[in-house]
Amino acid sequence: MEKTILSIEQMEEINSLLKQKAVEAGAETWQDRKEAQKVSCKFGEEGVCCRICSMGPCRITPKAPRGICGATADTIAARNFARMVAAGAAAHSDHARDIAHVLHMSSENGSYKVKDKDKLYRLAGEWGVSTEGKDLYDVAHEVAEVALMEFGKPFGTLRFLDRAVEQRQEVWKKENVAPRAIDREIATIMHSTHIGCTAEAESLVRMGLRTGMSDGWGGSMIGTELTDILFGTPTPIQTESNLGVLEEDMVNIVLHGHDPSLSEMIVLASEDAELVAYAKEKGAKGINLAGLCCTANEVTMRHGVKMAGNFLQQENAVLTGAVEAVIVDVQCIFPAMAALADCFHTKFITTSPKAKIPGATHIEFDEHHAFDSAKGIVKEAIDNYANRDRAKVYIPDSKQTAMAGYSIEAIIKQLDLVTNSHVDKTGTVKPLADCIVSGVLRGAVGIVGCNNPKVRPDYSHIEIIKNMIANDVIVVATGCAAQAAAKAGLLDKEARNLAGQGLRTVCELVDIPPVLHMGSCVDISRIILLVNAVAKHLNMDIPKLPVVGIAPEWMSEKAVAIGNYVITSGIDTFLGVYPQVTGSAEMVDLLTNRVEDIVGAKFTVEMDPAKLSEQVLERIEAKRTALGI
Numbered sequence: 001m002e003k004t005i006l007s008i009e010q011m012e013e014i015n016s017l018l019k020q021k022a023v024e025a026g027a028e029t030w031q032d033r034k035e036a037q038k039v040s041c042k043f044g045e046e047g048v049c050c051r052i053c054s055m056g057p058c059r060i061t062p063k064a065p066r067g068i069c070g071a072t073a074d075t076i077a078a079r080n081f082a083r084m085v086a087a088g089a090a091a092h093s094d095h096a097r098d099i100a101h102v103l104h105m106s107s108e109n110g111s112y113k114v115k116d117k118d119k120l121y122r123l124a125g126e127w128g129v130s131t132e133g134k135d136l137y138d139v140a141h142e143v144a145e146v147a148l149m150e151f152g153k154p155f156g157t158l159r160f161l162d163r164a165v166e167q168r169q170e171v172w173k174k175e176n177v178a179p180r181a182i183d184r185e186i187a188t189i190m191h192s193t194h195i196g197c198t199a200e201a202e203s204l205v206r207m208g209l210r211t212g213m214s215d216g217w218g219g220s221m222i223g224t225e226l227t228d229i230l231f232g233t234p235t236p237i238q239t240e241s242n243l244g245v246l247e248e249d250m251v252n253i254v255l256h257g258h259d260p261s262l263s264e265m266i267v268l269a270s271e272d273a274e275l276v277a278y279a280k281e282k283g284a285k286g287i288n289l290a291g292l293c294c295t296a297n298e299v300t301m302r303h304g305v306k307m308a309g310n311f312l313q314q315e316n317a318v319l320t321g322a323v324e325a326v327i328v329d330v331q332c333i334f335p336a337m338a339a340l341a342d343c344f345h346t347k348f349i350t351t352s353p354k355a356k357i358p359g360a361t362h363i364e365f366d367e368h369h370a371f372d373s374a375k376g377i378v379k380e381a382i383d384n385y386a387n388r389d390r391a392k393v394y395i396p397d398s399k400q401t402a403m404a405g406y407s408i409e410a411i412i413k414q415l416d417l418v419t420n421s422h423v424d425k426t427g428t429v430k431p432l433a434d435c436i437v438s439g440v441l442r443g444a445v446g447i448v449g450c451n452n453p454k455v456r457p458d459y460s461h462i463e464i465i466k467n468m469i470a471n472d473v474i475v476v477a478t479g480c481a482a483q484a485a486a487k488a489g490l491l492d493k494e495a496r497n498l499a500g501q502g503l504r505t506v507c508e509l510v511d512i513p514p515v516l517h518m519g520s521c522v523d524i525s526r527i528i529l530l531v532n533a534v535a536k537h538l539n540m541d542i543p544k545l546p547v548v549g550i551a552p553e554w555m556s557e558k559a560v561a562i563g564n565y566v567i568t569s570g571i572d573t574f575l576g577v578y579p580q581v582t583g584s585a586e587m588v589d590l591l592t593n594r595v596e597d598i599v600g601a602k603f604t605v606e607m608d609p610a611k612l613s614e615q616v617l618e619r620i621e622a623k624r625t626a627l628g629i
């Protein structure tokens, strides 16, 4: 046990050793910048600073309770919050749009091919795309076109809403939170928050719910489905995590960002015989890939690529002095990485026109010649191996085993291996539902989201996960939360020894860890669909289930969009960091109380992970009591 599970103190010790390397190299890190920022601006923190027109900026104080146009704290905080939802939904959904374009360019002889034909045909069936007598790629292209229409279709609501349990669909219709086209919802928020439009907080909150839904049941769900079709639906796979996955004598390439259309090609390129031989020619034993953030989750799930770490680990990777290249695409990339890389031999390579960073080496990734383009980028890393300064190298001796790749299909299959309870081809969630109803599992939580220096990094994730599993609550995780779990050894099957008796028994029977890695941030759509499948099986609306979402260390606008679609899906959501709305009592009341009357779920905010865990367990037990189970 001691070997597999790493304590937060052990993790922090490694961080301080690396921080020391930064000091020696004269490099600045996020800790220095946090320190330089001193206390956050109170107006920004509370969400009551408005700068959406040039009469402002206006800040709300007791002496100045209205902006120049008359906007109140409620209006300003609500507008700011709604715009965060719009930006988050845009980021996830634009990622999905790119994947749809990649599916549209897939071909038998091109770089991008269809890997999961069954899933493509299932989706074609769901969307009414005929397959009979058609070439596989004609079907793929038509499905991609239908997906692309979801972004801008003029009429109707999103297709994936039909997947939801009927009771939930009724709520969405009644409350007018069923999203129309994805881009339309984002544009509507931007319009409604323009000066002189919506001033009513509740109306903006409702728009946020609907726009969040355009992410969760739109962009993110499209992203996940089409990524599986292109690159394969994940199956359980063993990997390793933490900075110890870097190798002394290999070309180390760290992939960071989100879009698998780049990272999948880099994986293929790094296995290319010609490039491996080239790396050996340059004196290395081979090419070693490791991932950061959600790109790590994507390539781990499908190829077992090792995970270097999560959001606040990105600078640490460079500080090892052993990384030849950090290759990035979009989202969650510190602009500071360029200057940091300059203190070492590391090449910081940006590849997307959507995320150019001053000081980086920009090599635009060409999807039309994807494999060759990826090979060119990998070659840059190999050429840099000779420049590594051995005196600066420090690879921490810490490497945890982790299981990843738990798509819904994989979870159902894994449960069925033992229970053999289903007969139809696609399987059923009956075993999972049975475990919850019988009380062997008290409930389930999804733990997701980022790191945030406002709280002790990784501590909240790890503490909450440990508290959940010790109380027989199964955990599914995505994004940087999943990687915090991986770094601590909680994705190892051995971690079941930390679980309560019920969960431990389930883990032993079906041979799973107590924390299931379900993928990247867009893959929270997998969690939503799993919960939805259990609700359908039990024929009840989602808010009744003993299921909760937790984002202990969230920081991004994407996380705000996610929170909105998770509650609109009927799942209570606990946050470990306050949203910037506390300057408006109306907004606090709406998000933590009245929104429950609209969608049957609400936000709870608690920064202390022990207290948050207690509240989650209480909520789960209250739901069980209400169900009489």
Ligand code: SF4
Binding pocket: 050, 051, 052, 053, 054, 055, 056, 057, 058, 066, 067, 068, 069, 070, 071, 076, 195, 196
């Ligand atoms: Fe000030 Fe109103 Fe302009 Fe905002 S919209 S900056 S509150 S005048």
Ligand code: MSK
Binding pocket: 293, 294, 310, 311, 331, 332, 448, 449, 450, 451, 478, 479, 480, 481, 520, 521, 555, 556, 558, 559
């Ligand atoms: S990468 S959004 S820091 S989870 Fe998806 Fe991690 Fe949060 Fe980015």
